[in-house]
Amino acid sequence: MxxxxxxxxxxxxxxxxxxxxxxxxxxxxxxxxxxxxxxxxxxxxxxxxxxxxxxxxxxxxxxxxxxxxxxPRFFGLAASLNDGWFREAGAELEKLVSSLGLRARVSVRAGFRVLLVRASSNDMAAGGFAYPGMITPVWCTGAGRALLWDHKRKGLDALLQDVSFIGVGGPQAAHSVSEVWELMARDRPQGYVAAAEEFEHGIHELAVPVRDGHGRITAALSVLGQYEQLRGNAGRVAAALVDSATRLSGGSRAAG
Structure with a gap:
């Protein structure tokens, strides 16, 4: 490869x-x-x-x-990867692959970027482009918006104030902070992020936050697939994601 x-x-x-x-x-x-x-x-x-x-x-x-x-981000990242959730993440990703047939990822945030730290075996297969360390934008990915789940509007404005939205992301990507906020407000009532073709053409992503023992968001758990794979199935997929994220958050509390 x-x-x-x-x-x-x-x-x-x-x-x-x-x-x-x-x-x-x-x-x-x-x-x-x-x-x-x-x-x-x-x-x-x-x-x-x-x-x-x-x-x-x-x-x-x-x-x-x-x-x-x-x-400072190095120490924060090192601390989060030393937590219990990271040790359990690989097994949870493969469970999602087995039950849903979708690609699965765990990501963390570095400023306005998303850092992929673990991906399922089918996401890193020959011909794929996912690899640990891959960086994507925080505003036009499901994982990114899951990592921003607790942000207030003022904090979002401050985080994205210097971002250039032009030419970044897929056909449905947000092009302003206001558009990002609208997507976040849309997703909160359903309890998970749904990103349709926001980063990659033809790819839909569902994501939820993973929290540490103090309730703070430390990572995002997401699955990706074609529209046909998720059509009429988003509720079941989201429920499986929430269950996995809850177990990972439990591992974080146990480690703490």
Whole structure:
């Protein structure tokens, strides 16, 4: 299976994060762009671009043009992945595949982006594009809006104020904060997010939040499929999602 440019970029980004955090943890000298490029044998301009993106989503940080260190989002992500839900997520995803015949994913939020952390076996099959570490927008994916489930309008405005909606997402994607809010308001009474062709043409996604032991949203659980697979079946699929998310939330409480 050929590696996509997106997968290659993510792999290089994760190598950078790993090198930075390992050096910081060991107390060794922290590195800037040129040193990172030399250590990883990557082009310096590419490292500069990747580190800027990693700083933008909070996985790395630096003062002015100094060396890089782990950013606040790195610690939040590490803490969430150390929770009980993550250890149980793989089994829950395969249960959803077995019972529903759909692709299933677990994702977390990094600012206004969604980071895929686990995907079902049928979602990562040869020819597919899903892979752990894949980044998608928070406003035009089912998982993204599930991660925003508890947001108030003011918080949503602040989160998406610098986002460019133009040219992003599928044919039914929201193109403004107001449109995102309308979709969130529409979904709340039914208890789950329904995203129809918002990120990918022909793909429908249902999603629900996963909460930690304190009731805070820590992840999103979602399933994806063609319209024909979900037609007249959304209620049953959503109920299965809610049950899985409840079990994962229970695992989080047990771990806490």
């Amino acid at each position: 050929e590696t996509s440019p997106e997968a290659s970029t993510m792999a290089q980004g994760l190598r950078i994060v790993r090198l930075v955090t390992e050096r910081e943890k060991s107390g060794r000298q922290l590195l800037g762009v040129s040193q990172l490029a030399a250590e990883l044998q990557l082009d310096q301009s590419r490292v500069s671009r990747l580190t800027q993106e990693l700083c933008d989503i909070g996985l790395l940080e630096r003062e002015e043009r100094g060396p890089f260190r782990a950013g």
